[in-house]
Amino acid sequence: MTPTPLMLRRAIVIAIALGIWFSPVPAGLTAPAWHLFAVFAAAIGSVLIGAFSLLMAAMIAAGTIVLTGTLTPVQAFSGFANSSVLLVVVAFIVAQAVVKSGLGQRISLFMVSRFGGSSLGLAYSIVVTDAAMGPAFPSNTARGGVLFPIVLSVARGAGSHPEDEVGRRLGGYLMFCAMAGLAVSSALWMTATSANPVGIQIVQKFGLDIGFGSWILASCVPALIAIGMIPLLVAKIFPPGVTATPEAPAAARQELATMGSMTRDELITAATFVVMVTGWVFADALQLNVTSIAFVGFGVLLVTGVLKVEDIDIRGETLSTFLWLAVLFAMSGQLNELGFISYVGERLASYLGGLSWPVTYVTLIVLYVAIHYLFVSQSSQVLALLGVFLDVGVRGGVPLPLMAYGLLFASSYFSVITPQGGSQNIIFVASGYLTQRELYKLGLLVTLAFLAIFLVIGTPWVMFVTSG
Amino acid sequence: MTPTPLMLRRAIVIAIALGIWFSPVPAGLTAPAWHLFAVFAAAIGSVLIGAFSLLMAAMIAAGTIVLTGTLTPVQAFSGFANSSVLLVVVAFIVAQAVVKSGLGQRISLFMVSRFGGSSLGLAYSIVVTDAAMGPAFPSNTARGGVLFPIVLSVARGAGSHPEDEVGRRLGGYLMFCAMAGLAVSSALWMTATSANPVGIQIVQKFGLDIGFGSWILASCVPALIAIGMIPLLVAKIFPPGVTATPEAPAAARQELATMGSMTRDELITAATFVVMVTGWVFADALQLNVTSIAFVGFGVLLVTGVLKVEDIDIRGETLSTFLWLAVLFAMSGQLNELGFISYVGERLASYLGGLSWPVTYVTLIVLYVAIHYLFVSQSSQVLALLGVFLDVGVRGGVPLPLMAYGLLFASSYFSVITPQGGSQNIIFVASGYLTQRELYKLGLLVTLAFLAIFLVIGTPWVMFVTSG
Numbered sequence: 054m055t056p057t058p059l060m061l062r063r064a065i066v067i068a069i070a071l072g073i074w075f076s077p078v079p080a081g082l083t084a085p086a087w088h089l090f091a092v093f094a095a096a097i098g099s100v101l102i103g104a105f106s107l108l109m110a111a112m113i114a115a116g117t118i119v120l121t122g123t124l125t126p127v128q129a130f131s132g133f134a135n136s137s138v139l140l141v142v143v144a145f146i147v148a149q150a151v152v153k154s155g156l157g158q159r160i161s162l163f164m165v166s167r168f169g170g171s172s173l174g175l176a177y178s179i180v181v182t183d184a185a186m187g188p189a190f191p192s193n194t195a196r197g198g199v200l201f202p203i204v205l206s207v208a209r210g211a212g213s214h215p216e217d218e219v220g221r222r223l224g225g226y227l228m229f230c231a232m233a234g235l236a237v238s239s240a241l242w243m244t245a246t247s248a249n250p251v252g253i254q255i256v257q258k259f260g261l262d263i264g265f266g267s268w269i270l271a272s273c274v275p276a277l278i279a280i281g282m283i284p285l286l287v288a289k290i291f292p293p294g295v296t297a298t299p300e301a302p303a304a305a306r307q308e309l310a311t312m313g314s315m316t317r318d319e320l321i322t323a324a325t326f327v328v329m330v331t332g333w334v335f336a337d338a339l340q341l342n343v344t345s346i347a348f349v350g351f352g353v354l355l356v357t358g359v360l361k362v363e364d365i366d367i368r369g370e371t372l373s374t375f376l377w378l379a380v381l382f383a384m385s386g387q388l389n390e391l392g393f394i395s396y397v398g399e400r401l402a403s404y405l406g407g408l409s410w411p412v413t414y415v416t417l418i419v420l421y422v423a424i425h426y427l428f429v430s431q432s433s434q435v436l437a438l439l440g441v442f443l444d445v446g447v448r449g450g451v452p453l454p455l456m457a458y459g460l461l462f463a464s465s466y467f468s469v470i471t472p473q474g475g476s477q478n479i480i481f482v483a484s485g486y487l488t489q490r491e492l493y494k495l496g497l498l499v500t501l502a503f504l505a506i507f508l509v510i511g512t513p514w515v516m517f518v519t520s521g
Numbered sequence: 522m523t524p525t526p527l528m529l530r531r532a533i534v535i536a537i538a539l540g541i542w543f544s545p546v547p548a549g550l551t552a553p554a555w556h557l558f559a560v561f562a563a564a565i566g567s568v569l570i571g572a573f574s575l576l577m578a579a580m581i582a583a584g585t586i587v588l589t590g591t592l593t594p595v596q597a598f599s600g601f602a603n604s605s606v607l608l609v610v611v612a613f614i615v616a617q618a619v620v621k622s623g624l625g626q627r628i629s630l631f632m633v634s635r636f637g638g639s640s641l642g643l644a645y646s647i648v649v650t651d652a653a654m655g656p657a658f659p660s661n662t663a664r665g666g667v668l669f670p671i672v673l674s675v676a677r678g679a680g681s682h683p684e685d686e687v688g689r690r691l692g693g694y695l696m697f698c699a700m701a702g703l704a705v706s707s708a709l710w711m712t713a714t715s716a717n718p719v720g721i722q723i724v725q726k727f728g729l730d731i732g733f734g735s736w737i738l739a740s741c742v743p744a745l746i747a748i749g750m751i752p753l754l755v756a757k758i759f760p761p762g763v764t765a766t767p768e769a770p771a772a773a774r775q776e777l778a779t780m781g782s783m784t785r786d787e788l789i790t791a792a793t794f795v796v797m798v799t800g801w802v803f804a805d806a807l808q809l810n811v812t813s814i815a816f817v818g819f820g821v822l823l824v825t826g827v828l829k830v831e832d833i834d835i836r837g838e839t840l841s842t843f844l845w846l847a848v849l850f851a852m853s854g855q856l857n858e859l860g861f862i863s864y865v866g867e868r869l870a871s872y873l874g875g876l877s878w879p880v881t882y883v884t885l886i887v888l889y890v891a892i893h894y895l896f897v898s899q900s901s902q903v904l905a906l907l908g909v910f911l912d913v914g915v916r917g918g919v920p921l922p923l924m925a926y927g928l929l930f931a932s933s934y935f936s937v938i939t940p941q942g943g944s945q946n947i948i949f950v951a952s953g954y955l956t957q958r959e960l961y962k963l964g965l966l967v968t969l970a971f972l973a974i975f976l977v978i979g980t981p982w983v984m985f986v987t988s989g
Contacts, residue, residue, distance in 0.1 A: 063824075108830055109823040116817030119810045126604050126810045133847075134602035136594050142840075342587045342594045349584030355577040356531075362576055365841050372610075372840040373833050379602075 070095035086391035111377035132383030137250035148195030157199035169301035176284035180234030187245035197477035226293035240465035243268035275511030398444030410450035454519035538563035554859035579845035600851030605718035616663030625667035644752035648702030655713035665945035694761035708933035711736035743979030866912030878918035922987035
């Protein structure tokens with residue numbers, strides 16, 4: 054059997070792991086920290102070069118670090134009991150009630166019926182719908198799953214099909230607006246993507262507590278400006294061809310009429326989410342655990358029959374996500390506990406030493422966004438790098454809240470930079486309305502625009518709201 | 522809307538929860554212990570009377586105990602990171618490789634080809650196959666999933682069909698032997714059912730560490746005798762009608778020939794399981810964490826392509842199991858931590874006070890088995906009652922290892938007492954070869970036989986191997 058490229062890639066990853074493991078432990082680090090880094094680097098590296106899937110890498114890593122005595126089982130498995138990881142899991146499950154009950158479709162149709170008279174209006178209705186759903190939808194992938202059928206049916210209704218070179222442009226325009234909208238709406242709300250609670254946990258270790266309220270205060274100005282800019286900017290760099298779509302609002306109104314009044318399941322879902330979002334909003338003030346609120350909401354949706362056990366049974370990928378996320382989360386946390394993150398931070402900081410803090414801040418944010426070309430998911434970069442970048446920034450004199458929010462927001466808006474930069478992109482990309490080349494070009498330009506807005510407008514705003 | 526029976530049952534459960542919660546806290550207990558008991562009793566009670574499913578009850582309970590401040594999130598969610606709970610989850614996933622690769626079918630066919638010349642021989646080949654697979658198959662449900670198609674095809678091959686009043690008896694005989702075999706094979710091996718590691722964790726809190734080796738030493742004599750007795754006893758109380766099945770070995774040999782030599786996937790699965798079981802056997806001696814061994818095995822099966830992510834995605838019920846098991850596990854553990862279990866144990870012990878320890882021991886084991894009429898799963902009774910019964914026994918002077926093993930083994934063999942006493946029964950029951958009445962009658966008689974064997978032979982044996 055000749056080595057296939059896959060086997061070669063796997064050999065490279067294993068060589069990297071063994072190479073780091075058996076290198077002398079650098080002065081200032083303990084052996085467990087160094088060995089954990091070897092396994093973690095190999096796990097992330099294997100995903101980047103396509104040697105192993107995230108799940109394979111995570112399972113082997115979890116086993117290896119315990120069996121070699123690098124971490125105790127309690128340390129290695131701690132991620133499974135982490136509130137944020139559990140929130141992701143429950144959120145994935147609960148979001149299905151919105152899809153299944155038809156509530157998501159109704160909300161989207163309502164938006165289109167009001168604002169869908171032009172391609173620009175349609176695009177706005179999509180990004181606004183997404184942003185409005187954000188706080189109740191801690192999975193942007195699930196939110197994409199609600200938006201996509203609407204975007205697709207609106208595009209088709211306007212006569213836009215992927216195989217038609219000219220006609221496909223309207224569909225492509227709307228698809229990309231939805232992807233870009235999902236990227237920024239995830240930065241707008243703390244509970245709009247699974248990566249946010251994960252990032253907050255990392256930031257908390259640096260001594261900054263971020264809640265639902267403080268997040269929205271810091272994010273609202275740059276994120277709303279960015280969302281407002283998306284339909285205009287994308288229309289500029291990828292003209293949709295059609296501008297007026299007068300039939301869309303009528304079609305939506307007709308479909309709404311067909312749906313009739315809200316069903317029992319929709320009402321229950323709406324009520325449950327209103328209570329849950331209210332709970333999340335006041336969680337800090339009332340000292341309520343956000344994950345427990347989600348557990349109760351899930352229980353209520355089960356008891357009322359809106360969700361059934363079978364709905365979870367067919368969503369087994371949530372389990373895969375849970376398994377790799379919990380393992381990476383624990384490893385990332387332990388790298389920090391064992392002093393590795395601050396060790397790397399010190400080294401990087403010495404390279405950036407002598408720079409003024411604003412230059413350090415901008416350099417770090419730009420670098421952090423650019424590196425996302427290498428990552429296939431938002432959470433994995435947050436787990437791997439947010440802590441290091443935050444540490445370097447703080448050592449370089451950047452105010453902690455500014456550096457933290459800058460990196461947290463970037464962790465969302467950078468997801469549109471490549472087609473695979475966020476799992477929520479996949480469904481829109483697969484529609485075939487845009488070529489890979491267009492996706493990369495639009496991704497770069499729109500990400501640069503986001504970067505500019507968050508640096509130029511976001512920076513003074515965050516400094517203003519977090520001062521004193 | 523008039524109250525339906527379901528609504529009435531739900532009202533009863535909620536009334537029980539509120540009634541206990543707002544009753545005065547008994548002297549000697551703290552308020553959190555009492556409130557946790559209120560939630561736990563309502564959760565288990567709701568499952569027993571069919572008010573809420575286990576998942577609903579667990580989710581609402583998890584949310585309630587945290588939001589009311591009864592437990593901290595760290596305490597309430599600790600079950601998710603527990604090694605034993607994670608072993609159950611990974612085991613469920615990994616067991617699929619045996620089914621998918623065809624290895625399970627091959628093993629069963631081999632057994633039938635050797636021993637399947639009579640109905641008694643067929644029954645022995647089934648229970649021995651099951652017992653042989655036990656150590657590598659920590660889910661008896663999954664083991665049942667491998668056995669069932671074989672049992673069914675053997676029965677059909679011999680002309681036995683459910684709708685044929687006389688002919689169905691051979692099938693019914695084999696089905697019940699498989700169920701009874703699964704009950705005892707789970708008592709034979711520490712890693713043969715998910716309830717065992719759960720029980721071991723509870724026992725550990727009393728100061729007794731049980732590993733793979735010490736378990737098999739204590740279980741082998743009574744469990745092997747019980748397994749050897751099953752085909753004979755069931756034939757006595759439910760005569761299969763047909764006794765000679767000379768065509769079965771030939772059919773199995775032919776099917777084996779059709780399968781050809783072992784495929785790559787079968788070889789990999791076999792090798793992985795041999796290494797995993799070896800690791801589990803020597804885990805105590807080499808201080809290896811059994812869950813980590815399973816993680817690595819899972820990773821290897823993924824990397825070699827024997828299991829794919831899609832295989833997990835379609836097994837979403839594992840996630841439901843994980844969710845309720847982790848929550849109940851944490852609640853049960855916390856009831857113990859908060860002193861509730863020992864509080865109840867003291868009270869029960871005072872009722873049994875004055876009895877000699879052998880009488881206490883027998884009374885407790887018989888009571889523990891009889892109570893299983895009320896429970897729909899093995900794990901839930903282990904979680905709810907094993908700790909209390911163990912505490913009462915030890916207070917009553919029963920040697921700790923004897924009481925512990927007695928309850929642990931009972932937690933497996935009692936599963937055949939009702940059709941729903943263990944989830945592995947369901948698939949056999951659904952085949953329609955046996956009536957509900959027959960299932961209850963056979964269940965009672967076979968359970969009584971198991972009880973007699975484990976009390977009369979198991980007791981002196983366990984005392985012998987655990988003394989000194």
